[in-house]
Amino acid sequence: MKIGELAKAARCTTETVRFYEKEGLLPEAHRTASNYRDYGAAHVERLRFIRNCRALGMAHEEIRALLILMDAPQQGCGAVNTLLDEHIGHVDARIEELTQLRAQLAAIRAQCQTEHQVSACGILHGLAAMETEEKPPRHSHLG
């Protein structure tokens, strides 16, 4: 099958397929006489796997690690479990960060209930007066 068909089968774009190939996530395809990429069922499976992992918020690094583990089918799957647990940890950490942010934003928002002059706006004063924090180190690759 051609790249467009593969892309449709995994519900992504041809550009994304080519990008994954360049990244080494998707193995290179055979080429037809006219230099078109030519894919088989294994490519569809692999690409769908990658897209599913991405939909779950995994980074390319994590997916790459999973793919390598998958390519040694008779090995133990402890590393797979670990990797997933760590990823769940990233998601939890990010939810926690955003929840705290949400509370801070609500507090600032509460400082202005009615429309008045900008110079007297509680929100702007709140934003200016906040304790400026150093950027904490990232807990996850999730933005």
Add this chain to the structure above:
Amino acid sequence: MKIGELAKAARCTTETVRFYEKEGLLPEAHRTASNYRDYGAAHVERLRFIRNCRALGMAHEEIRALLILMDAPQQGCGAVNTLLDEHIGHVDARIEELTQLRAQLAAIRAQCQTEHQVSACGILHGLAAMETEEKPPRHSHLG
């Protein structure tokens, strides 16, 4: 004050300060005879405001809009309130997305409780079998 002092006052790096200047978020500084940037109290205030907004997850676009509003102090602050409400909406949307992701991940994780062969791992099978979804349009700039 020199750029390093300004950066310290707002707890960021000199590179970040120069970057904000290039972006137009921070006005350009006067220069000394030796071409060093020379900042005053107004710059400290502005930079701290920017860093506080960033710490609350706002995008540069949002901050830029706030700064413009702030520069017209006798105008009404309705737009400020709206902007903040929208930003809170972004955060809520992202928390919701991540919470759903979290549930999906937990479901997949539950498919493998004990270590066994990769080829029989419920997690990998779950990841392969998932309904591949099209990437939904972004609800927010928060990753």
Add this chain to the structure above:
DNA sequence: AAACACCCTGAAGCAACTACAAGGTCAAGT
């Protein structure tokens, strides 16, 4: 005069794509 901390500019790198630009291929219709 040398050492060291600080400043300058400009370019490149990160993640995970997306969006061109400029061209080649192929099947269908006239």
Add this chain to the structure above:
DNA sequence: ACTTGACCTTGTAGTTGCTTCAGGGTGTTT
């Protein structure tokens, strides 16, 4: 035979919010 249109090819640049680096200048101290 020719054209249209949909598809394919490569390569490069843009997105966001910085960080890092290279290669150099300045200023104070010893």
